[in-house]
Amino acid sequence: MYTLSEENYLKSIYRLSQQSNFKITPTAIAESLKNNPASVVDMIRKLTDKQLIEYDKKKGVKLTPVGLKDAVLIVRRHRLWEVFLLEKLGYHWDEIHDIAEELEHISDATLADRLDKFLGFPEYDPHGDPIPKANGKVPKPYSVTLADLKIGTNCRVAAVKDTSSSFLQYLQKLDIGIGTNIKLLEKITYDNSLVISINDKENTTVSQKFGENILVD
């Protein structure tokens, strides 16, 4: 149906549209795919011809209903495979993204739905991101970060915003994963550092940036 490149562009445009309300420019897409902007301009033309996106210099790139539907299905496949890799094959949090990046392009019509069933219809992937349903509906993403909480609040780690391996490895070191219990004990006024207690253990201090990348429940 789609080439590998086309799918990667659709997914990238979808992700950019979810991440913020900024207009989606060729440069932004180029950065997210680590491509040259000139290449992006070519692909914008191709995807526009195929009626998967619309491009207006003023408004930037937008997915059409068809493009959106298919982008969502690619993301669905990606996130389902992440669950599989972690839960069934025993990979760690920071290893699964790149493999899912390949698996998401397997094109069989019923594969995603069968995998979904096999995994027990999970709602969120191991990074806490919502897994779109077969009908295209997307469960509500988490939005409150650790840094948003009031002093003294207890919470459960639900997701992470940053999925870089340096961040994920840091989390591993701190023994923080999805479901970990965290209590916010103090905010340092000077630089907004956060003093937290992880699973009721000894106190740890983390940066504001860190706190803003942890989504909680």
Next chain:
Amino acid sequence: MYTLSEENYLKSIYRLSQQSNFKITPTAIAESLKNNPASVVDMIRKLTDKQLIEYDKKKGVKLTPVGLKDAVLIVRRHRLWEVFLLEKLGYHWDEIHDIAEELEHISDATLADRLDKFLGFPEYDPHGDPIPKANGKVPKPYSVTLADLKIGTNCRVAAVKDTSSSFLQYLQKLDIGIGTNIKLLEKITYDNSLVISINDKENTTVSQKFGENILVD
């Protein structure tokens, strides 16, 4: 490591070398990949440069030790994914080949071994073909066909030689799968047709060609 095309050529050459002792010619490879012989000549040059194969006009194409090792690993991945698709996702016999054809190219270093473990280290795939071990050793393939048996012999279906979907669908219709019990009752002298009893049920007559494509245990 390898491109998709390179992997497909390696696998195709390996399969041809297993299927018979005929010399492996550009034309044979072209047929097996449904490619043009001219394209095959190009790729033979490329794989020769990379020291994955050797090509001698007299002797045909041969895998080098390195080429063989990697071809076997690709086949290993293919067959493991076939087991997964059938056993875990509930696909039918005739649906899994094409999907495994895509999955086999996923390149993570530990994926095959983890999948192998997850599946319980199966020795044969759903078509009865041996699944190469992580060290490259290949379990002994089945070699006796239904047509080789003496009248009155009981056997168990272990594998199929023909994996075309028309054959697999015919098997499905006859209710024959891996493990099915078959008793050879009679050989029709006229055209070598075989009269068999499937799982001790009513008698069925099948062609010689059919019998030669069923491997038994």
Next chain:
DNA sequence: ATATAAAATTAGTCTTAACTAATTTTATAA
């Protein structure tokens, strides 16, 4: 042994999706 058919090879083309370099358009700041 030689004509003919089949197989292998070469030469050149095409498509996809990247790239660089040059140019044009748009945005920003003095």
Next chain:
DNA sequence: TTATAAAATTAGTTAAGACTAATTTTATAT
């Protein structure tokens, strides 16, 4: 408002891997 910087675009190139058409080599049959 105009100079400058940034972004977008165009034009042309490249690499992989397929193709066709033409040619050469090898095999087969009379």
